[in-house]
Amino acid sequence: MKTSPLIAKKGTGSTLKVIHVVQHMAPGGLETMVLELLKQANDAERVFIVSLEGEMEQALEHWPKLRQYRSHLFFLAKPAGTQITLVRTLSRLFKALSPQVVHTHHIGPLLYGGIAARLAKVPIRIHTEHDMWHLNCEKRQSVEGLALKLVKPILVADACGVQQQLIELFPNTEPLLIKNGIDCNRFVPGDRLSARRALNLPAHPMMIGTAGRLETVKGQIFLLKALSRLPKHIHLAIAGIGSLDTELKQLCHDLEIQDRVHFLGLVDQMPTFYQALDVFCLPSLQEGFPLSPLEAQACNIPVVVTDVGAAKETLCPLSGVVTEPKNVASLIDSLTLALQTKHLFCPRDFVVENNDVRAMSQAYRNLVFKA
Missing domain, CATH: 3.40.50.2000 (Glycogen Phosphorylase B;)
Structure with a gap:
């Protein structure tokens, strides 16, 4: 795989480190999609997943397929409510792992993980918006709008409808479209x-x-x-x-x-x-x-x-x-x-x-x- 000039400047050779940040690593569409991105990593990539909520053993018990990826997972056991100190925790983790990319999914990971990535000077920040119903709340719109300005991520929508809503709600953004995918070699017709x-x-x-x-x-x-x-x-x-x-x-x-x-x-x-x-x-x-x-x-x-x-x-x-x-x-x-x-x-x-x-x-x- 061709090495990005940006990565070469960071002195990391040909290994690309990517960290995905999710709210909770439990069975669901968003989480399955992130797990698929981990599985699709090639020999020149190292991919990790950070779950803001939950604990490792509990997650493995409820979703056994995670066991084979245990060494790629981090759980921060975030309690309910706002926890500003989590930004500092994430920033320290990012500095220790030295990723070139932090990829956030949903509003909480954008807020905590995105800001922490900026503080840790992670060069590439990506945020994927997976749905828009949660932004029917004006308070959430304001929070996400502020987070997008602070984090300055490459903004991605996973559907045409989501892309259009992002443009309408945040007119200063230019969201790209990358639709979710599934493993067509695993999901096949059968008897x-x-x-x-x-x-x-x-x-x-x-x-x-x-x-x-x-x-x-x-x-x-x-x-x-x-x-x-x-x-x-x-x-x-x-x-x-x-x-x-x-x-x-x-x-x-x-x-x-x-x-x-x-x-x-x-x-x-x-x-x-x-x-x-x-x-x-x-x-x-x-x-x-x-x-x-x-x-x-x-x-x-x-x-x-x-x-x-x-x-x-x-x-x-x-x-x-x-x-x-x-x-x-x-x-x-x-x-x-x-x-x-x-x-x-x-x-x-x-x-x-x-x-x-x-x-x-x-x-x-x-x-x-x-x-």
Whole structure:
């Protein structure tokens, strides 16, 4: 890999050190994307991830796949609320690691990690904005605007809608567009019956699937209500854990669909999960640019998403179906359409062409060598 003149001036030879700063390293789209950037590092790069919140052992317990990357992870156990001393802690860490790049994700990491990177004289600062719903609050807009002026990062949006909102909210910025990507060599089509056997799912029903934290914002309640009004040969598989676990299971009993809903918990082998499905649905009430629709489509599974955030930007234009959030009737119509037309299209082609993780990784790498 060609060495940046900037890096050579710093006397670091051909090794590029990059530190990603996230709020918390727990299973989620943003965190999965950062982990993919770590995995895509080449022999001339060393990549680390700093999590402002949480502790190492707790994170490894809740997300076992992190164990193989343990030596690349730092956890700062930030408590709730503002903690100005965290800037000093991060600045010392950056000085010790001597990165050429600090890459922040979301407003908290921008504020703490970005300012610390300036204090530590890190030459290249990148900030990726993954969603904009949090900036509906004027106070957050003011904080982010101030942080962008202080940090002066290369500003990146992960979706067209996010890029446009950044331009409107912060007109003095020039946000670039780099869409999130997934590993198309890992998420591939597979045998449906074998996948269902691996997950202990019934072999013959039509299977809708959804994946995400079991929280209100993910909208699983509306999907369960829609399922109760769909034909009985249609089942639902749910991958994920969260605070609504008990409530959602009770709702299944109330709707008398408990025999048609399969709670799988945290699924480690997500390609197998998608391969077991006929249709994937993301019924969220809020989203940024979600990865799960890309993962499902890379496995050649058609997708239904609610029209929130940049979710519809993830869809294959031929097979993808957009539905209204919180609208059970709309969700029923959308799922019915997707199930009826699932055999007509190949959504994998769209993802391979537009959202492969190697292209995303190279796009971020190019930012460094153009700086």
